[in-house]
Amino acid sequence: MTDLSGEATLSTAPVSRLIQLSDTHLMKDPGGKLVGIDTDQSFAAVCRLIGQQPAIDALLLTGDLAGDEAESAYTRLRERLATLGVPSFWLPGNHDAASRENTIFDEHFKRHIRFPHWDILMLNTQRLGDVAGCLAEAELIFLRAAVARSRSTQRPLLVATHHPLAPVGCRWLDDQVVRNGAEALAILAPLRERAIVISGHVHQDAAQVHAGVRCYTVPSTCVQFAPGSQQFQVDDQPPGCRLLEMYEDGRLETQILRVIDESFPVDRLSTGYA
Ligand SMILES: [Fe+2]
Numbered sequence: 001m002t003d004l005s006g007e008a009t010l011s012t013a014p015v016s017r018l019i020q021l022s023d024t025h026l027m028k029d030p031g032g033k034l035v036g037i038d039t040d041q042s043f044a045a046v047c048r049l050i051g052q053q054p055a056i057d058a059l060l061l062t063g064d065l066a067g068d069e070a071e072s073a074y075t076r077l078r079e080r081l082a083t084l085g086v087p088s089f090w091l092p093g094n095h096d097a098a099s100r101e102n103t104i105f106d107e108h109f110k111r112h113i114r115f116p117h118w119d120i121l122m123l124n125t126q127r128l129g130d131v132a133g134c135l136a137e138a139e140l141i142f143l144r145a146a147v148a149r150s151r152s153t154q155r156p157l158l159v160a161t162h163h164p165l166a167p168v169g170c171r172w173l174d175d176q177v178v179r180n181g182a183e184a185l186a187i188l189a190p191l192r193e194r195a196i197v198i199s200g201h202v203h204q205d206a207a208q209v210h211a212g213v214r215c216y217t218v219p220s221t222c223v224q225f226a227p228g229s230q231q232f233q234v235d236d237q238p239p240g241c242r243l244l245e246m247y248e249d250g251r252l253e254t255q256i257l258r259v260i261d262e263s264f265p266v267d268r269l270s271t272g273y274a
Pocket residue numbers: 063064093094095162200201202
């Protein structure tokens with residue numbers, strides 16, 4: 001199990017600006033492809049897009065960082081992100097290494113991130129040997145504690161996971177969401193609009209409300225999956241990321257940013273994705 005630990009406190013302007021990146025799927029060697037897309041090239045294009053935005057306070061990467069668990073992929077990820085000059089925080093996904101030999105990456109795997117007006121909780125949904133997600137009891141304990149803190153401090157809470165907590169409307173992907181996601185949503189429910197959940201894994205933009213809590217997913221930085229699909233189906237949408245603007249009073253504004261000045265055609269003959 002990849003441990004998340006410690007906290008990072010960041011000072012920002014009254015409106016904190018966060019970018020969510022997900023499912024970069026960098027392979028062992030540069031130029032590796034997923035469904036025909038060179039994942040290094042598409043990730044680099046998304047990073048250039050982020051570099052063109054007004055100042056960002058932090059980057060949050062919601063898992064499936066590496067496609068084949070190779071340390072070289074994490075090293076290239078770290079090097080590319082460093083060009084943006086912004087702290088980045090990472091979650092593991094089902095494709096990621098389950099344990100890390102190299103402590104150089106520890107600074108990215110934080111449990112808590114504190115903005116001036118918002119708290120962010122990182123939860124690990126990785127379950128060894130399973131494509132689907134699950135929140136171990138230890139993760140639920142962190143979630144209960146963060147909700148209790150938010151209730152007492154009135155600070156809004158953003159929770160980040162790799163697998164979504166609830167189905168997004170794609171049958172083949174909905175089998176893979178967090179198995180005990182309903183339990184997590186029940187824990188969050190008392191916070192209602194003061195809680196936000198952002199997730200990856202489904203390679204598409206979704207915005208839903210579950211138990212009064214807003215839940216978002218994000219496009220991948222490489223291949224996209226088709227919304228509403230019954231079985232594996234890729235989509236022509238470009239690589240992208242999510243911008244979140246987090247206000248002092250708990251309001252959140254969010255939008256998807258996509259690469260529109262380069263094209264990354266998918267291999268339509270691909271029939272699966274492990
Ligand atoms: Fe995943």
